[in-house]
């Protein structure tokens with residue numbers, strides 16, 4: 001049996017990446033940058049006002065008070081979008097608005113609230129401003145030439161905003177990985193009609209497909225595969241023809257109806273890993289067929305999801321070019337004792353509240369879907385160990 005980190009390392013070493021493509025900026029969020037991008041401009045592009053008010057020379061208003069306002073002549077207006085090609089001379093002011101280009105000569109903006117109108121074309125300033133007060137300086141956010149996003153990082157909506165602010169309208173990103181989903185088992189039935197005798201609703205394909213879509217992949221769901229060698233072979237053959245990765249569930253244990261490994265090898269696949277020393281999820285197959293990969297997950301939904309997040313998610317992210325492929329984690333305080341009497345690491349489902357307190361999300365058996373749905377994290381409990389209430393533990397986040 002392989003240890004978790006060893007399995008993970010072995011998988012990450014074997015997988016390559018899917019190559020790159022250029023997409024419009026607004027489609028880049030959720031993708032992974034395939035090139036580092038350096039800014040062509042300073043941001044802000046030019047000095048501009050942070051307030052509605054008056055652009056002034058700070059020396060002209062340095063002694064202004066409520067009782068003795070500084071009186072300045074208004075010599076013009078610059079609206080947001082106007083050119084700032086005007087000049088403020090001694091004891092003069094220009095009316096400006098948030099985002100207006102700063103006129104030459106002025107070095108500060110007095111906000112409107114600190115002024116009263118004087119005579120025609122006169123403004124009275126009631127408070128001094130320091131040099132550069134209420135001015136957004138050219139380049140204070142980003143300098144021309146700064147690298148603003150690095151290859152291999154996730155493009156978040158905020159990065160889309162930053163790139164847009166720098167005038168970027170298309171981005172080189174890694175391609176989306178094509179993943180085919182199979183589920184094996186004679187007991188499985190598609191949802192949508194009442195359950196037949198002895199059948200259960202198949203739920204892994206949709207669950208895993210949703211997860212894969214969230215991390216940037218595209219998915220195809222194939223029909224349920226009966227526990228039959230010929231049918232299993234044909235189903236895997238088809239899924240491998242259409243996709244770069246196949247994720248299957250069920251049929252990887254030691255039962256006489258578990259055909260996945262055999263079928264995979266019969267169509268030319270080579271199994272690299274089988275069985276990982278964790279609970280839930282011991283039976284787990286990783287294999288390669290030419291430049292394509294199989295992740296054969298156990299059928300129990302909880303085992304399928306846990307092995308997916310620990311072993312498949314990192315691999316799919318790496319194939320899509322991501323450098324950081326770890327599940328996010330943070331520390332939390334245990335509100336109850338967690339005991340692992342078994343001899344494998346047990347990844348227990350917990351729910352962490354907003355205050356950082358962690359509790360079991362329900363019963364931990366690997367067929368229990370409700371405690372999986374209620375969980376937002378996993379705690380790794382070592383074999384034969386008890387983690388006490390009050391202990392600080394690391395939680396791997398599941399609510400991705």
Ligand code: AMP
Nearest residue numbers: 183185202203204250251253298299300
């Ligand atoms: P297996 O890994 O095929 O031995 O299946 C282990 C358990 O998971 C059995 O109780 C199966 O009925 C159940 N199971 C297998 N595949 C699925 C699936 N796709 N959806 C829901 N339950 C499943």
Ligand code: MG
Nearest residue numbers: 184185250251
């Ligand atoms: Mg089965």
